[in-house]
Amino acid sequence: MSAHAGTADATGSARSGSVVLHQVRPYGEGDPVDVVVTDGQITEIGATVTVPAGAEEIDGNGGILLPGFVDMHTHLREPGREDTETIRSGSRAAALGGYTAVFAMANTNPVADNSTITDNVWRTGREVGLVDVHPVGAVTVGLKGEQLAEMGMMAAGVGNVRMFSDDGKCVHDPLIMRRALEYAKGLGVLIAQHAEEPRLTVGAIAHEGPTAARLGLAGWPRAAEESIVVRDALLARDAGARVHICHASTEGTVELLRWAKDQGISVTAEVTPHHLLLTDARLEGYDPINKVNPPLREERDTLALRQALADGIVDCVATDHAPHASQEKCCEFSAAKPGMLGLQTALPIVVQTLVEPGLLDWRGVARVMSERPAQIVGLTDQGRPIAVGEPGNLTVVDPDTPWVVHGDELASLSSNTPYEAMSMPATITATVLRGVVTAAGGQARA
Numbered sequence: 001m002s003a004h005a006g007t008a009d010a011t012g013s014a015r016s017g018s019v020v021l022h023q024v025r026p027y028g029e030g031d032p033v034d035v036v037v038t039d040g041q042i043t044e045i046g047a048t049v050t051v052p053a054g055a056e057e058i059d060g061n062g063g064i065l066l067p068g069f070v071d072m073h074t075h076l077r078e079p080g081r082e083d084t085e086t087i088r089s090g091s092r093a094a095a096l097g098g099y100t101a102v103f104a105m106a107n108t109n110p111v112a113d114n115s116t117i118t119d120n121v122w123r124t125g126r127e128v129g130l131v132d133v134h135p136v137g138a139v140t141v142g143l144k145g146e147q148l149a150e151m152g153m154m155a156a157g158v159g160n161v162r163m164f165s166d167d168g169k170c171v172h173d174p175l176i177m178r179r180a181l182e183y184a185k186g187l188g189v190l191i192a193q194h195a196e197e198p199r200l201t202v203g204a205i206a207h208e209g210p211t212a213a214r215l216g217l218a219g220w221p222r223a224a225e226e227s228i229v230v231r232d233a234l235l236a237r238d239a240g241a242r243v244h245i246c247h248a249s250t251e252g253t254v255e256l257l258r259w260a261k262d263q264g265i266s267v268t269a270e271v272t273p274h275h276l277l278l279t280d281a282r283l284e285g286y287d288p289i290n291k292v293n294p295p296l297r298e299e300r301d302t303l304a305l306r307q308a309l310a311d312g313i314v315d316c317v318a319t320d321h322a323p324h325a326s327q328e329k330c331c332e333f334s335a336a337k338p339g340m341l342g343l344q345t346a347l348p349i350v351v352q353t354l355v356e357p358g359l360l361d362w363r364g365v366a367r368v369m370s371e372r373p374a375q376i377v378g379l380t381d382q383g384r385p386i387a388v389g390e391p392g393n394l395t396v397v398d399p400d401t402p403w404v405v406h407g408d409e410l411a412s413l414s415s416n417t418p419y420e421a422m423s424m425p426a427t428i429t430a431t432v433l434r435g436v437v438t439a440a441g442g443q444a445r446a
């Protein structure tokens with residue numbers, strides 16, 4: 001393999017240079033081809049191509065070529081908790097997971113409720129240059145739910161904020177939510193809601209059901225999510241605005257999304273890999289590694305969410321990558337922080353829960369991991385078709401090389417993965433951002 005052919009400069013645009021991906025199968029279809037990316041764009045696709053002088057060459061080994069993944073829901077903890085994740089460490093995890101763009105949630109310390117912070121997140125992401133880090137702006141000042149943040153200022157800044165969320169908390173006051181939706185409509189931006197009726201989750205730490213009852217854990221009912229999903233669908237309808245539901249976790253939410261979409265309401269939703277794979281059966285043993293908001297639910301919820309993704313009722317997969325320090329995850333269950341790592345394990349879990357059971361083909365994976373999230377947030381340079389003239393944001397997947405997860409080997413500064421010692425069925429061979437290799441052979445390039 002030749003030396004690095006290009007690097008992303010501080011503004012993130014690709015420098016001159018070329019990458020050749022040898023022996024890859026776009027969307028897993030047809031015979032392997034070679035793909036040339038020059039100056040950030042796909043310039044040639046064919047059985048035999050001209051390798052430009054000085055190009056970095058990657059052997060795809062017959063693996064699957066997909067558009068680079070887009071994560072609508074990542075927590076990078078900068079500013080404030082750089083001991084658990086930084087924009088750099090999170091970008092490394094993202095590149096290794098096949099991502100070319102991530103949306104960094106606003107629940108940092110201080111909260112990203114102003115353009116100084118959102119612009120800084122954007123700039124730092126560009127300096128690192130491994131993945132486009134799009135700042136999410138807070139909907140309300142300090143995530144307090146009382147006063148709308150300066151959404152217009154954040155949208156107009158260099159961070160070009162296009163998604164707003166109080167994630168971690170629900171925008172609970174319906175009048176504030178209504179105003180946020182109206183304002184967002186005017187700005188052409190998206191509100192993403194952490195759907196949780198807080199009056200139904202006081203003290204709650206586990207899914208309300210037989211398992212929590214047996215273990216004596218205070219329950220978080222499905223209705224806490226579903227009541228906000230239906231409320232916000234109605235508010236979006238009346239405002240003529242769009243609303244996005246973060247981490248959908250219940251069978252009932254799927255039914256409500258189906259109803260809302262049937263009505264023509266502009267509601268979209270994401271599901272996390274952990275809500276596709278894991279259930280509250282994990283809570284036996286009280287290991288706080290399994291504590292997450294919303295909580296792990298029951299098998300019928302995971303099955304409904306998988307089917308909903310296949311049907312397009314749930315639009316996309318988002319990681320809700322939520323790093324926490326080990327001392328915050330190995331205390332008593334009730335005291336532990338909720339959240340789990342997700343960036344490096346998302347694609348293999350999608351393979352396990354959707355591709356292997358025949359619910360999605362690789363075109364479907366491109367849809368839920370890349371195309372739909374890019375469309376929902378309005379990114380025009382991501383989630384694009386694999387074709388000459390399109391941006392060189394690409395991921396090569398090896399579907400035949402399993403690997404075993406070890407939290408301390410992940411790129412994240414935290415190690416709170418619920419998949420410790422589990423085998424993952426697929427590996428990311430390489431990730432390319434605007435024609436620059438950002439990760440290859442399990443190594444990130446910054």
Ligand SMILES: NC(=O)N[C@@H](CC(=O)O)C(=O)O
Binds near residue numbers: 322340
């Ligand atoms: N999902 C979680 O359990 N935790 C998230 C917040 C959130 O996504 O609600 C976090 O920031 O740690």
Ligand SMILES: [Zn+2]
Binds near residue numbers: 167168169247
């Ligand atoms: Zn949340």
Ligand SMILES: [Zn+2]
Binds near residue numbers: 105167320322
């Ligand atoms: Zn979150």
